[in-house]
Amino acid sequence: MSRQSVAKAHQKIQELSWEPKYHEPVSQYGTDYTFQKAQKKDPLKQVLRSYFPMQEEKDHRVYGASDGAIRGNMFRQVQERWLEWQKLFLSIIPLPEISAARAMPLLFRTVPNPELHNGQAIQMIDEVRHSTIQQNLKRLYMNNYIDPAGFNSSLRNFQNDYCGTIGRQFAEGFITGDAITAASIYLTIVAETAFTNTLFVAMPAEAAANGDYLLPTVFHSVQSDESRHISNGYATLLMALADEGNHQLLARDLRYAWWNNHRVVDAAIGTFIEYGTKDRRKDRESYAEMWRRWIYDDYYRSYLVPLEKYGLEIPHDLIEEAWNQIWNKGYVHEVAQFFATGWLANYWRIDPMTDKDFEWFEFKYPGWYDKYGKWWENYNRLSRPNGHKPIVFEDVDYEYPHRCWTCMVPCLVREDMVMAKVDGQWRTYCHEMCKWTDETAFRPTYQGRQTPNMGQLIGHREWETLYHGWNWADVVSDMGFVRDDGKTMVAQPHLDLNPDKMWTLDHLRKCPPLQSPNVLLNEMTDDERTAFAARYVRGGPAGRAPVDA
Amino acid sequence: MTTTQDSPQVRSVPKPVFTDAEAGAKVFPDSLARQFNYYTPQKRKQSHYEDVTVEVQPDPRHYLSQGWLYGFADGRGGYPLDWTVLKAWGSDRPEPERGPGTGGKGYDWPATGWHEFRDPNEEWEMTLYRYNSNVVRQVTQNVEAAKQSKAFEQWNRNWVRFIEQHVGAWMHVDHGLGLYLFANANRRAPTNMHNNAISVNSMHRIRAAQDLALYNLTLSEELDGFDGTAHLETWKSDSAWQGVRDLAERLTAIDDWCEAIFAANVVFEPLVGELFRSHLVQQAAPGNGDFVTPTLVGAAEYDFAERDLRYTKAMFELLTADKEFADHNKAILQDWLSDWTTRAIEAARTLQPLWSQPDSKPPRFEDGLDRAKSRFSGIVIGLGLEEPKELAQ
Numbered sequence: 011m012s013r014q015s016v017a018k019a020h021q022k023i024q025e026l027s028w029e030p031k032y033h034e035p036v037s038q039y040g041t042d043y044t045f046q047k048a049q050k051k052d053p054l055k056q057v058l059r060s061y062f063p064m065q066e067e068k069d070h071r072v073y074g075a076s077d078g079a080i081r082g083n084m085f086r087q088v089q090e091r092w093l094e095w096q097k098l099f100l101s102i103i104p105l106p107e108i109s110a111a112r113a114m115p116l117l118f119r120t121v122p123n124p125e126l127h128n129g130q131a132i133q134m135i136d137e138v139r140h141s142t143i144q145q146n147l148k149r150l151y152m153n154n155y156i157d158p159a160g161f162n163s164s165l166r167n168f169q170n171d172y173c174g175t176i177g178r179q180f181a182e183g184f185i186t187g188d189a190i191t192a193a194s195i196y197l198t199i200v201a202e203t204a205f206t207n208t209l210f211v212a213m214p215a216e217a218a219a220n221g222d223y224l225l226p227t228v229f230h231s232v233q234s235d236e237s238r239h240i241s242n243g244y245a246t247l248l249m250a251l252a253d254e255g256n257h258q259l260l261a262r263d264l265r266y267a268w269w270n271n272h273r274v275v276d277a278a279i280g281t282f283i284e285y286g287t288k289d290r291r292k293d294r295e296s297y298a299e300m301w302r303r304w305i306y307d308d309y310y311r312s313y314l315v316p317l318e319k320y321g322l323e324i325p326h327d328l329i330e331e332a333w334n335q336i337w338n339k340g341y342v343h344e345v346a347q348f349f350a351t352g353w354l355a356n357y358w359r360i361d362p363m364t365d366k367d368f369e370w371f372e373f374k375y376p377g378w379y380d381k382y383g384k385w386w387e388n389y390n391r392l393s394r395p396n397g398h399k400p401i402v403f404e405d406v407d408y409e410y411p412h413r414c415w416t417c418m419v420p421c422l423v424r425e426d427m428v429m430a431k432v433d434g435q436w437r438t439y440c441h442e443m444c445k446w447t448d449e450t451a452f453r454p455t456y457q458g459r460q461t462p463n464m465g466q467l468i469g470h471r472e473w474e475t476l477y478h479g480w481n482w483a484d485v486v487s488d489m490g491f492v493r494d495d496g497k498t499m500v501a502q503p504h505l506d507l508n509p510d511k512m513w514t515l516d517h518l519r520k521c522p523p524l525q526s527p528n529v530l531l532n533e534m535t536d537d538e539r540t541a542f543a544a545r546y547v548r549g550g551p552a553g554r555a556p557v558d559a
Numbered sequence: 560m561t562t563t564q565d566s567p568q569v570r571s572v573p574k575p576v577f578t579d580a581e582a583g584a585k586v587f588p589d590s591l592a593r594q595f596n597y598y599t600p601q602k603r604k605q606s607h608y609e610d611v612t613v614e615v616q617p618d619p620r621h622y623l624s625q626g627w628l629y630g631f632a633d634g635r636g637g638y639p640l641d642w643t644v645l646k647a648w649g650s651d652r653p654e655p656e657r658g659p660g661t662g663g664k665g666y667d668w669p670a671t672g673w674h675e676f677r678d679p680n681e682e683w684e685m686t687l688y689r690y691n692s693n694v695v696r697q698v699t700q701n702v703e704a705a706k707q708s709k710a711f712e713q714w715n716r717n718w719v720r721f722i723e724q725h726v727g728a729w730m731h732v733d734h735g736l737g738l739y740l741f742a743n744a745n746r747r748a749p750t751n752m753h754n755n756a757i758s759v760n761s762m763h764r765i766r767a768a769q770d771l772a773l774y775n776l777t778l779s780e781e782l783d784g785f786d787g788t789a790h791l792e793t794w795k796s797d798s799a800w801q802g803v804r805d806l807a808e809r810l811t812a813i814d815d816w817c818e819a820i821f822a823a824n825v826v827f828e829p830l831v832g833e834l835f836r837s838h839l840v841q842q843a844a845p846g847n848g849d850f851v852t853p854t855l856v857g858a859a860e861y862d863f864a865e866r867d868l869r870y871t872k873a874m875f876e877l878l879t880a881d882k883e884f885a886d887h888n889k890a891i892l893q894d895w896l897s898d899w900t901t902r903a904i905e906a907a908r909t910l911q912p913l914w915s916q917p918d919s920k921p922p923r924f925e926d927g928l929d930r931a932k933s934r935f936s937g938i939v940i941g942l943g944l945e946e947p948k949e950l951a952q
Contacts, residue, residue, distance in 0.1 A: 022776045023769050025791060026734035033808040035739040038747075040632065058766040059695045059773060066692040069685060085581035093580065104615045108751060111758060115743040128765075131742050135762050138755055139684040145611035146685075152593055156580045159589035165614040166597035169622035170663045178617075182629040185746065186636055192629075219573035289573045418628075454632065466634050469626035470657055476624060478660045488662045489624075490597075493588035500589070507587040529659050 020055045027124035039116045039189040040463035043256045045249055047122045053241035054129040061132060065139065068231050072143065075227040076150055084223065085154050090361070090505045092220035093151065095286035097160035097358035099278070100148040101168035102177035103209075104141040106201075107232075109181035110239075111137035113197055116189035121246055129242045136235040147228045157507060159493050159500045160357040167357040170489050172473035173278075173349065176418045180274050183267075187452075187465020190250065191263045198243025200267040203313060205275040206236045207304035212297075213279055219289035251320045258459065261323035266451045268325055269443040272332040273417035276301070280342030281349060285363070290370040298336050298375070306333065328443065335423065335441075340551055343375070343382055344422035347552060350389055350503065351408060354400050354482060354518065355473075357491045359502040362390035381552045393504040394511050399521050401503065408553035412527040412546070413472045414440035416447045424550035429531075429543050436532050436539065478526035483518040597622070598668060601677045608681035613674075616751035619654050620670035624663025626654075638749045640673075643817035644891055647672030648883035672881055673749045678756040678870045687759050690866075691766055694858050698770055702777055705851040711782050717918045718847035719785060722778065725913055726840060726852060727790025728800050730771035732807050732832075733859065737764030739811035740819050747816035756870045757820065763867060767859035774855055802909030803831060806902050817878075818895055824871040825942070826899040828863050829935040831907050836860045838927030839913060846919030872942065879943040892944055900935075900949040907931070908952075 079085075114134040118127055152161035160167065168174030184197040210233040214226035250256045280297045295303070310329050318324050335341040350360050363371075363386040371378040388406040392398055402410065411420035412427065415437035421427040426441045432449055439445040452467050454460065470476060477485045486492060491500040497514040504511070534542060548556035582593070594605055598613045616638065617623040627636025640650050649671035657663065669675060680686070705711060714722070741761035745754045779787030794800055810827060813819040836856045844853045878888040907928060914924040921927070936946045 019773055019776065022787075023772050025788070026730055026768050026772055028731055028735070028791075028794060030808050030811075031795075032805040033812040035808075035811040036743070036814050038743075038814065057773070058691070058762070058769050059699065062688055062691040062695050062766070065684075066688040069688055073685070083581060086577060086579055087575050088580045089576070089578055090580050105617070108615050108754075112746040112754060115746045118739060118743060127738055131738055131761065131765055134742055134745060134758055135687070138758050139688070141615055142611040142683040142685075142755075145615065146607075146683075149595075149607075149610050152595070154582050156582060156584050157587075157589070158582070158593045162589070162592050162594060162596050164595070164597075165617075166622045169617045170624040175625050175628070179628045182627060182636065186627075186629040186631050188632075221575065221578065288576070291571050291573065293571045294573075463632050465632060466630040467628065468630040468634055468636050469628040471625065471628065473625060475659050476657055476661055476663050480660065480662065484662075488664055494592050495588040498588040507585050507590075509587050512587070526659065 016055060016057060016060060019057045019059070020052070023057060023128065024125060027127070035119060037119045039120060041120045041189040041191075042461045042463045043120070043188070043190040043250055043259055044253050045120070045122055046253060051245070052125040052129045053245050054132060054238050056129065056132050056238070058132075068234065069143075072227055072231050076147075076224060079224050080150075080154060084221065085156070087221035088155065089220040089222075089288045090156065090359070091288055092217060092222060092286045093155055094157075094160075094358040094360065094505070095282045096148075096151060096225070097164065098168075098173055098177075098356070099213075099282060100144060100151070100161070101164040101357075102174055102180075102278075104144045104148075105168070105178060106181040106184070107137050107141035107144060109184045110197055110202075111135070111141070113184040113193035116185070116193040117246065120189040121194075121249065123249065126242065126245055129238070129245075133239050133242055136239065140232045140235065143228055143232070147224060150224065157359070160491075163357065163490060163500070166490055171355065171357060171491075172352070172413075172418070173356060175473060176274055177278060179270070179418060183270065188461070188463040190246070191259075191266075191464065194243055194246045194250070195260070195263040196267040196270075198239055199247055200264070200271050201275075202236055203240045203243060204268075204305055204309040205271050206233060207308060208279045208297075208300060209275065210236065212295075212300040212304060213282060216283045216287050216289070219294065220287055247317070247322075248320070251317070251322060254321065257321050257323065258457065259461070261325075262451055262456055264323070265325045265328060265443070266447050268328050268332070269441075270417055270447065272328075272335070273414075273419055273440065273444065276332070276336060276341060277345040277419050280336070281346040284342055284371075285346040285350075285360075290366050292370065292373055296374040297342055301333070301336055331443075339423045339426075340375070340378075340381060341423060343371075343378065344551070344553070345419065347382060347385060347408075348411065348420055348422055351402050351410070351553070353501050353503045354402070354486065354499065354513070355489075355491075356501045358500070359505055361505050362386065362393050362503070364390075385552055389503065394506070395513050395517050399517075400513070403521050407555060409549055409555050410527070411553065412438040412531065413474065414438065414444050415471050416440075416444035416467065418471055418473075421546075422550075422553070424553075425547050427543070427546050429539070436528075438528070438531065472526060472528040474524060474526035475528055477524045478529045480524050481519060482521045482524060483515040485524055486515065486518060598674075601675070606681060608683055608686075609677065611683050612678075612751055612755055614751070616749075616754065618670060618674070618749065619665065620649070620652070621665045621668045624657060624665070626657065638747070640671075640749055642747045642749075643815045645817045645878050645888050646881070646884040647675075647878060648881050650884065671749075672877065672883070673753070676750060676752050676874055676877055678752055679873045680756070680759075680866050680870055682756060682759040682870075687762065691762065694862075695766065695770070698855055698858055701851060701854040702774060706777070706781055710849075710851055711778060713848035714782075715847060715918050717916060718844075718849060719782060720789075721843075721847075721913075721917050722849070722852060723775070723786050723789040724793040724797070725800075725916070726771065726856070727775050728794045728797070729835060730768045730775070730790065731794045732803065733764045733768035733771070735807050735811060736823055737761050737768060740813070740823055743811070744816045744819050753874065756874070760824075760867045760870070763859075763862040767862060770855050770858065774852075799910055799912045802906035806831070806906040809902065820871060821875060821892065821895055822899040824863070824867055825875070825938060826896065826903050826935070828868070829938060830900070830903040830931050831910075832863060833860065833934065834907050834927055834931040835910065838930060839910075839921055842921035842927070843917045843919065846921075847917050868938070872938070875942050885943075889944060892942070893947070896939065896944060896947040897949050900947045901952065904949065904952040
């Protein structure tokens with residue numbers, strides 16, 4: 011912009027807002043939080059006269075790199091193991107991005123500070139940027155990567171696949187329910203401030219190590235916007251903290267948002283980084299090490315803890331429990347193993363682990379091989395069709411898990427599974443915290459306090475329910491995960507593109523029907539259900555049956 | 560610590576590996592399937608815009624087999640169709656019943672007529688940043704050139720007052736509608752195509768507001784006696800502006816997102832916005848020695864006339880020609896036309912005193928209003944609606 015300083019220009023545009031005299035703007039979203047009008051400053055200090063050219067320049071760099079990647083034949087060096095997982099990630103992420111744009115209006119009437127609305131409007135259009143620039147990256151992959159299957163059906167896939175659905179809650183949590191819970195605490199305070207570090211910084215670094223420098227190009231450009239969004243959330247949080255009546259709700263929402271983000275984001279990104287890479291240098295950081303740096307140190311210790319003195323109740327116990335899950339209970343490994351067990355219901359190919367991978371895992375996570383090594387050897391042995399069935403039907407000492415009603419990741423750390431009858435239905439939860447979220451947090455009262463604006467968990471939250479009793483060939487056809495010859499599956503448990511080595515619907519036709527764990531659970535007698543739960547929590551690790559079973 | 564040539568430092572870096580993972584390296588099922596296969600393009604080929612926009616926002620009527628996962632306190636999630644009373648074909652079909660053993664299939668894509676809308680401007684991030692960057696660069700250069708040539712010093716005293724008060728007042732309209740009508744509506748529509756177009760519209764308005772505010776700041780620095788805060792008092796209490804202010808506030812109070820877009824872009828903008836910009840400011844400025852203001856106001860006019868109105872027409876043309884609900888939609892739109900035309904004409908008439916304030920007068924108010932009405936009629940008739948009788952006010 012011209013010689014006017016940004017600060018001066020930003021001060022000038024504060025004159026734009028006005029107090030309504032004749033009609034109030036429509037109020038469409040509720041909150042149980044209360045806010046006093048406060049002169050909280052817009053931390054972005056963004057003026058469109060400089061914002062648009064800045065973003066355009068960032069775009070030029072992104073698209074220039076895209077052209078360069080194609081001209082330089084980047085895909086000759088891309089690891090298929092890595093890019094296959096991008097079929098999942100890039101099918102999901104444009105929706106959370108655009109949902110963040112849609113979330114901004116939830117704050118207009120609930121946070122009475124016009125200066126902050128300016129920052130929220132800019133975040134809105136940033137998010138439109140992110141969603142479409144990520145769709146464009148996926149389009150480029152589809153056009154230039156060896157196997158377009160799964161990219162070409164992406165936005166149908168993620169809507170009806172259980173992995174896509176796990177990710178989808180990340181988006182829907184931004185746009186519904188209590189406006190502050192959704193658009194401020196869940197979206198900006200936790201998802202953007204904590205977990206975009208692993209999503210948009212740690213993961214792109216891994217992409218680059220696997221020959222893909224376009225993902226870092228796009229996502230670092232995205233992340234440069236996120237830092238501004240974090241400021242939006244911080245300003246709103248400080249306003250909320252100013253009213254002591256909000257502290258109870260802030261404590262509730264921070265617990266819910268933290269735990270849900272951990273369950274969903276760590277499951278997905280942890281799997282991509284640990285099991286999607288071919289880079290097995292011993293001195294490259296594991297996901298656990300990245301988590302410790304980006305989330306524990308940078309977010310928890312540097313961002314959250316200092317807020318304690320303003321009255322924010324920090325969920326110290328849950329931060330430590332998330333770490334406990336990742337480090338001691340093998341959360342990421344359990345998730346990766348489950349995704350690979352259920353490969354046939356997906357829309358990407360999952361490469362078997364090799365001796366080199368085993369060595370790295372053992373180095374980074376001592377004891378890994380004893381838990382997971384044998385299963386991955388079986389996965390490799392059963393990866394090409396050769397008269398046997400997919401691994402989920404074979405005897406490899408793995409029991410198909412029940413699904414968590416709240417986070418929808420299965421109850422993989424078996425000892426943590428809890429069960430409850432909620433709204434007339436027996437439900438399983440992966441952890442006491444997920445049970446709390448459904449039973450206690452997402453309810454119209456909380457600790458005796460009326461919370462009429464709190465949202466609800468809705469939908470058919472167990473994917474298997476829809477296909478209870480179906481033949482697997484029909485399941486995969488119904489979801490559309492079939493290639494253009496009408497029989498070869500999009501998903502494969504290996505990377506071999508020789509059609510003779512690829513699984514088809516004919517192979518699935520011979521498999522036992524799909525059974526919904528939740529339907530079966532609700533068909534049990536009380537005694538059967540009690541026995542089931544007692545047995546389930548003695549299972550694991552690595553999905554093993556209880557030793558005395 | 561130092562290193563010597565005898566002990567070269569070995570850095571740990573990932574090693575490039577030739578994988579031959581580029582398109583065409585092998586032939587296998589789907590190896591040539593390089594188009595998104597989950598939607599039907601509007602024209603023969605899928606456009607870049609469609610590829611980055613269509614189906615990002617899901618719909619339980621087709622692929623969203625597990626339904627929405629989070630709801631508001633009343634248990635409703637996503638983007639309820641009844642957030643507008645207008646309907647597109649398929650709107651009344653119930654959401655597919657899903658449960659144990661039903662499978663996941665819904666209606667064939669697109670399931671409802673809402674998904675047939677495409678923004679004719681084909682706006683996505685690349686286009687919106689390029690367009691708006693061009694505008695702000697050009698506006699900045701125009702103002703800078705005017706400063707260097709001392710162009711503002713040619714303005715007569717009344718024109719200075721006119722700019723500080725009345726052109727300044729319009730920034731509040733742009734800002735209020737940009738934030739509380741358009742940005743607000745980007746949460747409300749049932750497809751990504753609608754919501755993205757609406758969010759781009761929002762940024763046009765907020766940018767135009769800021770263009771005027773920063774222009775006002777420049778004038779405060781360049782012109783002795785220019786009161787950079789006069790627009791606040793004008794907007795707040797000048798009787799000539801209270802009709803527009805009342806209407807702008809009323810527009811932000813609309814609950815129905817279609818009504819909000821329709822009232823703002825089909826009624827308010829042609830009858831009040833274009834009247835003010837094209838039939839007052841643009842016409843009066845040259846005679847008063849001002850060649851700068853028309854370039855700013857013209858940029859906002861182009862936003863509306865060439866882009867925002869364009870998508871708005873495409874959006875409502877689909878609804879007035881809908882194969883199932885055309886009559887339903889036309890009846891409602893006709894009612895909205897009556898209501899909002901009455902209010903817009905009233906607001907326009909309260910602005911009339913502005914026409915007599917510059918030394919060099921613009922064409923008569925009534926002539927300008929007639930031209931605005933004529934343009935408005937063309938838009939309305941183009942949408943398959945009837946000119947409202949309230950236009951005769």
